[in-house]
Amino acid sequence: MIVSLSKHGGLAAGIRLRQPPVVVDAKALPPQAARDLAVMVDAAVKADEPAPPTEPHPDSMSYTITVERDGTTVTLKARNSAMSSSFRELRDWIEGHGRRN
Amino acid sequence: MRCSCINCIVPPHILLRLAQSEKKEMRQIAMRTLLTTTRLRGQRSIRARLTLADVGAAQRTVYDCRNSTNLSEARIARTEDGQASSDASVNRVFDGLGATRDFYKEVFRRDSIDGRGMRLNGFVHYDRDYNNAFWDGSQMVFGDGDGVLFSDFTGSLDVIGHELAHGVTESSAGLVYHRQPGALNESISDVFGSLVKQWSLKQSAEDADWLIGADIFTPAIAGDALRSLKNPGGAYDNDDFGRDPQPDHMSRYEDLPDNEEGDFGGVHINSGIPNKAFYLVATDIGGYAWEAPGHIWYESLKASSPTTDFRGFAELTFMMADRLYGAGSREQQAVAAAWRDVGVRVPPVVVRMEIPQRARGGDGHAQREEDSLAALSRQVAALAEQVSALSREVNGAKSRRVSARN
């Protein structure tokens, strides 16, 4: 399983536009960390609902988490104004464990 | 009465000469234009006096999110009449809201962000390691930064002014946050954010740094700031962030996708173009940028619509420079030159003037008198006298109101 996190927008959007995503490869993790990640991914996928099509707030940020698992890719999106706690937990975990290529 | 319309843009000194022309039609055109200009200036000075009183008492409240992203859980940290906090971020936002509120009141006679005394709410310590500040449609939210790349986003007064200006735009032009109108929205926030800082430091256009967020990079990051109005594209260039991607000319406009990944068509990228135009106007006119340049931009913002693009805004600034300072004035010339220098063409603005045509052989005596320069001077003088009489009346009413209160 490969999980990646991209951030968009915000006051520093110009900097974010060119930054590569933060990536975690479960194969490279210790077994317990890999199991933790799988649980968090499942929770975030379960909590995912399509955000209502609202106009963006100036300088607000949004996030995309991409999960590649068993030959399929799932994309999760969230904005600051609408983010499940599961998404936030996964976002922070990737940020803490991943690396920029 | 039948009217004939003519299109023209003429500087005042030429109008005065035209008023003495041998051609009757020329004399009439010049006289009517001079009268209209005098009337407009009078209206503006009276309006300014009328709205001076009772402006700018908007209440401030600063909340502490305690690293949550749920604003409804935030705790009140400082109120308008409360004591200073032991938290420096809280006090910086409180003071920044005050400076911005006072700037709009003193410079533009605007009562808070919406012009109607709207309460000013700021939220600090939003989320964890949050590298951002934003306007959520009714209030400002600030992150602490991750401490590695960015420090506290409350650190720069121009950033606080930037976020509040989004509120001003939302309650005036309502510029959509996509493509050119979105980039104009961003530019307006950079311009007025920078003006708040310049005004509070009493800096001239020459002395100002024209930077946005000069204090939010950590010392480890090489670079001046997030953006530079003076030098779009030159705010930073380092291994962590790459090079500042802002263009300073239409030939380098970035056509990005209109979605979150593309910054809604590069609203934070292409804002460099109108940013540079404002900087050029301000340094060309010289002195304090919140004076003539700020007023031209502010009036143009109020006259904009949700879909105004760069060219539409450029035309408005050109028209407002005429209305505020006169056709062919130094201010208007600076506006035209600045937009031309960033590759936005400003076509000559069409001024429609209606000239009543009298039936031939009408009142010959009255016609001759109206044609004469003496009659014109009398009309201008009478109008100026009406304006100053009205000013005296307004001042009298205001002082009566003040003494009635005491």
Ligand SMILES: [Zn+2]
């Ligand atoms: Zn902004």
